[in-house]
Amino acid sequence: MKTSATTFLCLEDKYIPAHQLAASLVDYSVSRGVNKHKLLRGTRIFSEDLKSDKKISLGQLLQLLSNVRTQTPGYDCAFQIGRRLFPSNYGAVSNALLHSRDFAQALKILNILRMQICPFFDASSYQTKQRQYLLINPALGCHTQVQFLSEIYCSALISATKLLFGHRIPMYFSFPFQQPKYIQEYQENIGYRLSFSQPMFSISFEKKWLTTPCLQRSDGLRSYAIKQARLQNLPKQGFLQAVRHAITKHRQASLNNIATQFSISPATFKRKLKLHNTHFKQLQDELGKQQATYLLQIQQFSNEQSAHLMQFNDIPNFRRSVKRWTGLTPSQLRLVE
Amino acid sequence: MNLSLLARHPTLFSVLCGSLAVSSSLSLGLGQLKNLSDISWLDVLGEGSLGLLSIVWVFFILISRPPGRVTSALVIGLCCFLFSASLDFFDEFMAYQEVAKGLSMFESIPAAIGMLIMSYALYQWHQEQLVLNQQLRNREHGLRQHDQIDFITKLYGADYMRGQIHNKLAAPPHSDFSVVMLDIDNFDQFNRQFGHAEGDRLLRQISELIVMNLRSSDLACRYAGDRFVLLLPNTGKTLALELAEQVRQAIFHLAYKPHQHPQAIYHNLTFAIDSVRPGDTTDNIINRVNQSLDASKQLLYPSEAAL
Numbered sequence: 170m171k172t173s174a175t176t177f178l179c180l181e182d183k184y185i186p187a188h189q190l191a192a193s194l195v196d197y198s199v200s201r202g203v204n205k206h207k208l209l210r211g212t213r214i215f216s217e218d219l220k221s222d223k224k225i226s227l228g229q230l231l232q233l234l235s236n237v238r239t240q241t242p243g244y245d246c247a248f249q250i251g252r253r254l255f256p257s258n259y260g261a262v263s264n265a266l267l268h269s270r271d272f273a274q275a276l277k278i279l280n281i282l283r284m285q286i287c288p289f290f291d292a293s294s295y296q297t298k299q300r301q302y303l304l305i306n307p308a309l310g311c312h313t314q315v316q317f318l319s320e321i322y323c324s325a326l327i328s329a330t331k332l333l334f335g336h337r338i339p340m341y342f343s344f345p346f347q348q349p350k351y352i353q354e355y356q357e358n359i360g361y362r363l364s365f366s367q368p369m370f371s372i373s374f375e376k377k378w379l380t381t382p383c384l385q386r387s388d389g390l391r392s393y394a395i396k397q398a399r400l401q402n403l404p405k406q407g408f409l410q411a412v413r414h415a416i417t418k419h420r421q422a423s424l425n426n427i428a429t430q431f432s433i434s435p436a437t438f439k440r441k442l443k444l445h446n447t448h449f450k451q452l453q454d455e456l457g458k459q460q461a462t463y464l465l466q467i468q469q470f471s472n473e474q475s476a477h478l479m480q481f482n483d484i485p486n487f488r489r490s491v492k493r494w495t496g497l498t499p500s501q502l503r504l505v506e
Numbered sequence: 507m508n509l510s511l512l513a514r515h516p517t518l519f520s521v522l523c524g525s526l527a528v529s530s531s532l533s534l535g536l537g538q539l540k541n542l543s544d545i546s547w548l549d550v551l552g553e554g555s556l557g558l559l560s561i562v563w564v565f566f567i568l569i570s571r572p573p574g575r576v577t578s579a580l581v582i583g584l585c586c587f588l589f590s591a592s593l594d595f596f597d598e599f600m601a602y603q604e605v606a607k608g609l610s611m612f613e614s615i616p617a618a619i620g621m622l623i624m625s626y627a628l629y630q631w632h633q634e635q636l637v638l639n640q641q642l643r644n645r646e647h648g649l650r651q652h653d654q655i656d657f658i659t660k661l662y663g664a665d666y667m668r669g670q671i672h673n674k675l676a677a678p679p680h681s682d683f684s685v686v687m688l689d690i691d692n693f694d695q696f697n698r699q700f701g702h703a704e705g706d707r708l709l710r711q712i713s714e715l716i717v718m719n720l721r722s723s724d725l726a727c728r729y730a731g732d733r734f735v736l737l738l739p740n741t742g743k744t745l746a747l748e749l750a751e752q753v754r755q756a757i758f759h760l761a762y763k764p765h766q767h768p769q770a771i772y773h774n775l776t777f778a779i780d781s782v783r784p785g786d787t788t789d790n791i792i793n794r795v796n797q798s799l800d801a802s803k804q805l806l807y808p809s810e811a812a813l
Contacts, residue, residue, distance in 0.1 A: 201657050242657050353664045357730035
């Protein structure tokens with residue numbers, strides 16, 4: 170399948186209304202005594218924009234986030250922002266989520282409207298017999314801020330589930346970074362089921378929670394809200410997500426092949442990747458690491474099965490690659506829990 | 507840098523400008539410029555930096571302290587010193603005639619007077635600090651780390667409490683102490699109903715109340731979110747329970763009035779207590795108290811509990 174160049178969003182595309190996340194970020198930091206002008210420095214956002222319908226790009230939002238992170242006092246900055254993220258002023262998106270039938274449907278809606286409310290991450294879902302896994306990837310080049318962004322969106326997820334279902338849903342969080350010393354904020358805002366320094370960023374919970382009913386379920390209001398939200402007519406994926414998708418489909422594809430699929434020249438493709446703070450090989454390796462960990466550790470598949478699913482022709486080559494990606498051999502990886 | 511205090515010191519600011527103006531007009535008026543070759547640039551550098559740094563000191567005093575006796579004495583003392591330093595500085599460029607020779611004799615006297623005034627001011631500052639320490643009772647234990655103070659409640663944060671518990675554990679084994687964790691009930695709901703600004707104000711008032719209800723040896727810190735932690739030295743579980751219950755009663759009777767809301771809102775809190783056990787580490791104690799607090803929260807408010 171050919172992916173045309175217009176079906177994904179890049180860092181520099183201006184499509185996010187400034188009165189949403191940007192305005193809440195500024196409001197929060199100002200309430201913590203930060204100077205507004207200092208906060209907006211280097212973001213090319215003006216204070217009037219925050220009250221208007223003006224659109225900003227994800228790149229600008231990332232710059233603002235980095236200013237917020239460095240200038241706001243206290244460890245709880247990301248968590249407090251997360252708690253205020255939903256329903257906030259997301260309008261139709263929030264309504265669609267609030268009126269969904271159950272947790273499963275809310276996740277589905279979140280996936281459809283993700284670019285509007287959670288553009289920095291994309292999730293792929295996997296299931297085992299008992300558990301539902303959400304594997305989270307940065308959808309854009311925000312590698313340096315993954316921790317800050319995860320803190321924001323994980324506490325937003327927890328506080329949103331409380332609002333939607335009236336109680337918390339016990340979720341397990343695996344973070345790819347080290348345990349920070351302000352662990353109390355994680356416990357207070359995200360919970361106690363945490364593990365750090367994991368090979369990948371994932372959220373998991375027991376499948377039985379998928380049927381948790383929403384308190385404000387309303388099928389009519391929901392479908393209307395989804396229709397409203399879809400008027401924005403945005404591409405459904407970020408640039409890196411689109412590339413990842415292409416690599417997963419054809420594991421052995423080269424940079425040139427994928428550039429052709431995107432109908433851009435290899436040089437432009439490389440430049441775009443660089444703009445997103447990554448390069449082709451790195452993406453390939455990250456994906457390999459995630460898939461191998463998922464297949465071997467979570468699903469406990471055999472080497473042959475996993476190699477086949479990952480489009481490897483010979484087992485020794487597969488073993489070597491797994492060792493390079495994760496530092497562990499397939500059999501060692503299967504024993505880790 | 508917050509410059510808001512600067513505007514409240516018009517008099518002291520004119521004293522600063524006055525001392526500079528008098529010294530410069532005295533030396534410029536009475537002397538004549540030296541030849542360039544006669545100027546010792548090393549002296550210029552040395553004396554110039556003395557003057558400049560005392561101006562910087564005055565500036566920092568003016569932006570850090572509200573008006574008052576101690577502030578005035580500090581600034582006036584420094585200005586006297588600055589007067590001498592600037593005379594010294596101008597000396598390097600000016601040659602004086604016979605009549606004005608007295609000026610260089612006289613120039614060191616203001617510095618001496620300034621030092622005397624500053625010594626008096628420092629003694630007063632010491633007295634003031636003792637009073638302020640009294641005011642900080644229950645908020646601080648022996649160690650001052652202003653960068654660990656929480657923005658909302660002005661209590662210290664979890665790091666400070668960990669440090670204090672660590673110190674207590676390192677002290678001789680007979681020092682027994684208890685740790686209390688408090689969590690406001692339904693705080694999320696309050697935030698949603700009245701907004702986060704009201705939530706912050708409520709946290710501030712509750713922290714005041716907690717501090718008021720403690721003994722002089724106790725310490726209160728903000729742990730995270732709406733969770734507070736108390737350190738009660740030389741206190742067993744029974745006494746700790748009594749103290750925590752008193753705090754709970756106090757919060758329970760706080761009639762909080764949200765902005766533009768006719769009715770007062772009352773709050774309750776849940777707490778958990780644990781005392782030190784042999785071989786404990788800081789994290790052990792904190793985890794234990796947290797767990798028992800979460801267990802009781804889950805029992806009382808299943809929807810709010812952290813899972």
